[in-house]
Amino acid sequence: MVTAFAPLAWYGVAWLSLGGLFALLGSEADGDRCPGHGALIAASHGAGLFLAGVSWIYVSLSVFGGMPAAVAALATVLFCLAMSVFPALAAALYVRLATAGWLRRALLFAALWTLAEWLRGWFLTGFPWLTAGYAQTPPSPLAGYAPLLGVLGVSLSSALVGALLSEVVRRWLSTGSCPARGWLRWCPALPIVGIAVILATGHLLRDVRWTQPVGEPISVALLQGNVAQEMKWRPERFAESLRTYYQLARDHPAQLTILPETALPAFLDQVPAEYLDALQELARRRQGDLLFGVAVSEGQRRYFNSALSVGASGRQRYDKVHLVPFGEFVPPGFAWFMAMAHIPMSDFTAGSPAQAPLSLAGQQVAVNICYEDVFGEETITALPAATLLVNISNVAWFGDSLAPAQHLQIARMRALESGRMMLRATNTGMTAIVDVDGNVRAVLPPFTRGALQGEVSGHSGATPYVRWGNWPVVGLGLMLVALACWHRRRTEP
Structure with a gap:
C-alpha cells in the first residue's frame, strides 16, 4: 500500500490493498471467523504499511537526532506497531458485526476503516500520516470528494471501492460453482456498477469550482x-x-x-x-x-x-x-x-x-x-x-x-x-x-x-468541507456501524 502514496503515487494500489484486506477478513460464508483473528490480519497489514511508509522516523531519531541506532530502531518499530492497533481495532469490530449481504459488509468495512483513521488522527495528539485518502490526490478520480468531505471522505470512498473490487473478484471466482438460477446473486455486474458510480461521481466533482x-x-x-x-x-x-x-x-x-x-x-x-x-x-x-x-x-x-x-x-x-x-x-x-x-x-x-x-x-x-x-x-x-x-x-x-x-x-x-x-x-x-x-x-x-x-x-x-469539517463523514460512519449493530442483534439467535 505504501506505493499508493508519493513519491510513486500509484493510487489504484490502495484499492487493491484494502480490497485484499477485506477479502482476508472473510466473506459472509466465513461465520466462524473470530474478532481476534481479524485483528491480527489487520494489525499485520498496518505494521507493514507503517514500518515501510514512515521508516523516516528512524532517520530523524538516529541520523540527525543522535540517538543510539538500536534504541532509535526499537522506538520506530514500537511506534509503528502502536499505529497498527487502529486498523486491528476496526477489523475486530468488522468481524464481530458483519452479517450476510455483500453491500452491508462493504459499507461496514469502509466505515470502520475510516473511523479508525479518524481516531488515529486525534488520539494522543494524533498521527494522521498515511491516511488512505492522501493517496488519492490528482489524477485519482476520488480527489473530487476532497472539497466535499475532506480526506476522511476520500478514505471512505477508497475503502469502499476496494471492498467492491474484492466482491467482484469473489463473484467471478464463484460463478462456475453456482446454479444458473442464482445468476443475479453471483453476477459481478452489481458491485461493478457501484464502483463505476463512485469513480464517475468523483471525476465529475473535480470539475466543480467551490471558490473564486x-x-x-x-x-x-x-x-x-x-x-x-x-x-x-x-x-x-x-x-x-x-x-x-x-x-x-x-x-x-x-x-x-x-x-x-x-x-x-x-x-x-x-x-x-x-x-x-x-x-x-x-x-x-x-x-x-x-x-x-x-x-x-x-x-x-x-x-x-x-x-x-x-x-x-x-x-x-x-x-x-x-x-x-x-x-x-x-x-x-x-x-x-x-x-x-x-x-x-x-x-x-x-x-x-x-x-x-x-x-x-x-x-x-x-x-x-x-x-x-x-x-x-x-x-x-x-x-x-x-x-x-x-x-x-x-x-x-x-x-x-x-x-x-x-x-x-x-x-x-x-x-x-x-x-x-x-x-x-x-x-x-x-x-x-x-x-x-x-x-x-x-x-x-x-x-x-x-x-x-x-x-x-x-x-x-x-467548500462544504470548510463549513462542516469531518463531522459529516464521522457521523455517516457511526450511523453505518449503528445499523450494523442493529442488524446483528436482529439476526443473532
Whole structure:
C-alpha cells in the first residue's frame, strides 16, 4: 500500500490493498471467523504499511537526532506497531458485526476503516500520516470528494471501492460453482456498477469550482536554502545561514517572499537587529512582505516556533499551535527518552488556536508550520477568512526519505479541501506552489538551493468541507456501524 502514496503515487494500489484486506477478513460464508483473528490480519497489514511508509522516523531519531541506532530502531518499530492497533481495532469490530449481504459488509468495512483513521488522527495528539485518502490526490478520480468531505471522505470512498473490487473478484471466482438460477446473486455486474458510480461521481466533482479568485494576483518567491540539518544549528554556520537567505531574497524580488521554518537558526532576540532591518528594507522596496521562520523566547521557559513577517504590512507573528511530540515538546514521563537524543529546541510552548490570518501583500494568509498541515480540521479554522495557505517546513530532519514527497502530497490535499492555493517553503524540499485543484504548479528539486517564483491568486468562498469539517463523514460512519449493530442483534439467535 505504501506505493499508493508519493513519491510513486500509484493510487489504484490502495484499492487493491484494502480490497485484499477485506477479502482476508472473510466473506459472509466465513461465520466462524473470530474478532481476534481479524485483528491480527489487520494489525499485520498496518505494521507493514507503517514500518515501510514512515521508516523516516528512524532517520530523524538516529541520523540527525543522535540517538543510539538500536534504541532509535526499537522506538520506530514500537511506534509503528502502536499505529497498527487502529486498523486491528476496526477489523475486530468488522468481524464481530458483519452479517450476510455483500453491500452491508462493504459499507461496514469502509466505515470502520475510516473511523479508525479518524481516531488515529486525534488520539494522543494524533498521527494522521498515511491516511488512505492522501493517496488519492490528482489524477485519482476520488480527489473530487476532497472539497466535499475532506480526506476522511476520500478514505471512505477508497475503502469502499476496494471492498467492491474484492466482491467482484469473489463473484467471478464463484460463478462456475453456482446454479444458473442464482445468476443475479453471483453476477459481478452489481458491485461493478457501484464502483463505476463512485469513480464517475468523483471525476465529475473535480470539475466543480467551490471558490473564486479574489483581488489581483501577486508575485511570490519561496526560498529553499538547503542548509544541512547537521550543520544548521552550529554557531559557526549561523552567519552563513543568514547570508544565504538574504542573498536569495535579494536576488529574487517578489511581493510576498517566504522563508522556511526556523530559517534563522536562533532565537529572535539573538538575530542581529540590522539583519532584520535589511530584510524589512528588501520587502518594503517591493511594497510587499517577507515571512520567515524563527524561534521566539518570551519570559522564562516559554519558547514558540513562530513565523514572523516584516515589510509594508508591518510586523506580524504566528505561533505554531500543534506541536510534535518528542520533536517539539516532551510528553510527561519521557524526559529520559529525549535525553538520548540531541534535538535542539525540543520543548516549545503551543500558540493560541484562535490566531487570525496574517495580512500580507494584500492577501489574508493562513500560516501553518511543518507538521500542522497534516490536520485538515485545524487548517480550516482560519477559513473562509484566509485567501491563501502557507506552509513553512524543515523536513531536513528526515533526509532523503519518503517524508518530503509524502508531505507535499498532504499539502495537495489541504489545497483541495479548502479551495485555496498552498505555498510551501522548505529548507531542503519539497518547495512548491500547489493550485486549488491539488495539482502542483511548480516545485524545486530537493536538496538544491534556490527560489521558486510565480504568480498566485487568493481565493474566497467556502467548500462544504470548510463549513462542516469531518463531522459529516464521522457521523455517516457511526450511523453505518449503528445499523450494523442493529442488524446483528436482529439476526443473532
